[in-house]
Every structure is written in structure tokens, then in C-alpha cells.
Amino acid sequence: GFMDVNGYPFCRGRIFDNCERDIGQHDDTREVFWASGACLIIRSEVYHAAEGFDEDLFAHMEEIDLCWRLKNTGHRIYCIPQSQVYHLGGGTLAAQNPRKTYLNFRNNLLIIVKNDYRPGIVALLLKRMILDGLAAVYMGFSRGPGHFTAVLKAHFHFYQSLRAYRKKRRYWREKAVKMNKTGLYRGSIIRDFYFDKKRVFGSLETRRFVRQDRKR
Numbered sequence: 001g002f003m004d005v006n007g008y009p010f011c012r013g014r015i016f017d018n019c020e021r022d023i024g025q026h027d028d029t030r031e032v033f034w035a036s037g038a039c040l041i042i043r044s045e046v047y048h049a050a051e052g053f054d055e056d057l058f059a060h061m062e063e064i065d066l067c068w069r070l071k072n073t074g075h076r077i078y079c080i081p082q083s084q085v086y087h088l089g090g091g092t093l094a095a096q097n098p099r100k101t102y103l104n105f106r107n108n109l110l111i112i113v114k115n116d117y118r119p120g121i122v123a124l125l126l127k128r129m130i131l132d133g134l135a136a137v138y139m140g141f142s143r144g145p146g147h148f149t150a151v152l153k154a155h156f157h158f159y160q161s162l163r164a165y166r167k168k169r170r171y172w173r174e175k176a177v178k179m180n181k182t183g184l185y186r187g188s189i190i191r192d193f194y195f196d197k198k199r200v201f202g203s204l205e206t207r208r209f210v211r212q213d214r215k216r
Contacts, residue, residue: 001034001064002209004189006127007112009034009064012079012201015193017095020200027081031212033183035077037063039085046075054114054168056161060100061107068115072176077183098146101139105132105154106161113165117173129155131190181210 001011012032013020040063050069053062067077089095109128116124132151140148187208192198 001032001036001067002183002185003033003064003068004185004187006131006188006190007108007116007124008189009061009108010185010189011036015189015199015201018193018199025202029081030079031182032077032079033071034064034067035079036087038087039083042066046070056164057107057110058103060103061111065107065111065114068111069172071180071182072115072117072172074177074180076180096143098144098150101143101147102150102154102157105135105151106157109154109158110161110165113162114168114172117176117179135190180212182212184210186210 001009003009010016012026012030013022047066050066050073052066054065057065070077109125109132112124112128113121118124132155136148136151139151185204185208187205189204192204198204
């Protein structure tokens, strides 16, 4: 997984709902921003030092939150394509379930507040309000009114949780060192996907990815 400049996560091989046909195009070991909880191996001492998964992030993005905290303390996360994992996607919530939309939008905003220590966090959140609002309208037409309502509900509950997550932000920021930014995409995945029609990972500009593989 990777993270764009606005805090939107995406995957190598899947951008939003568009899944590429696997023809081995991503079969290289690569340092990434986050790894899926469905196929994540982590040293136990590192996991416990990071205090594990955040129990407030039910079902979605708890692994991204953990990986982000690890990167903030200088750790590295790699994709090892030689490993094969079989996973039932959507086993907890189906892709068309509005609650899945709600959790994705709410948890995404919460992990930004908790882990993103770049300058301009307030401006970023204001930008996200606008982008998420546009996404809500789009999803309302493409998936149904339940998904539009889910995004609004996600923002409402985000505001309710903001005070608690500001405390978490202060707590984890004290533990942070210089962030390992490998896997950060210095571009907007929304603009690339919807406006520039870059629907597969290979069409994204390589130079926009932060990479430090040669320093491992």
C-alpha cells in the first residue's frame, strides 16, 4: 500500500475499485508505506512497542495506522511478492455496504490526525472536507444515497472523536523520530485517477514516489 499527499491510501494493483489483472507486473520486492492486515508479518517486540492495533479503528485502516506509527519511528515495511496469501475479501463488510464507506472515510481522517506530522495539518483537513464532500456526491449517484449519508456520518463522528485523537496525536508525536517517508506519493491519486484517467499503478509517475530502497 501507498499514501498520497492528501492522505488517501491506495494499493499497487488496485486503485479505488479498479483491480488490475495480475500478470506478474508487481512481482518485485519493494519498500511500501503500509501492508494489508490480511498478509502482515511483524516482529512481536515491534508490535508490542507500538501498542498494537488501535481498538477505536474497527475493521478498516487499523493496519495503515500501525504501519504509519512504525514509519514515524523509523521502521521499514516491505512487500515480499514471493509469499502467497489467500484472503476472503469483504468477509466483514461487503464492498457495497454503506457502513464500509462510513468506516473508510471516518478512520482515514482519524489516522491523519493521529499520525501526519507534516506542516499544514489544518489546511490538509480543510482540503479533505472538500474532497470528501465531492466524493460523497459522486458515491450518492454511483452507489446510492446510503453511501452519501455514510460519508456525512463519517465526518460527523470524526468531529466527535477529534478531541480524543488530538490526545493520541500528542502521545505518539512524542515517540516519533524522523519519519521514513518511503511509499509516500507526492501527488493526488484522486486527480490522477478521475481526471487524468490513470487507472493502473504503472501509469503513475515513478518520480513522485519517495523511495529509499538502496539505503536499507
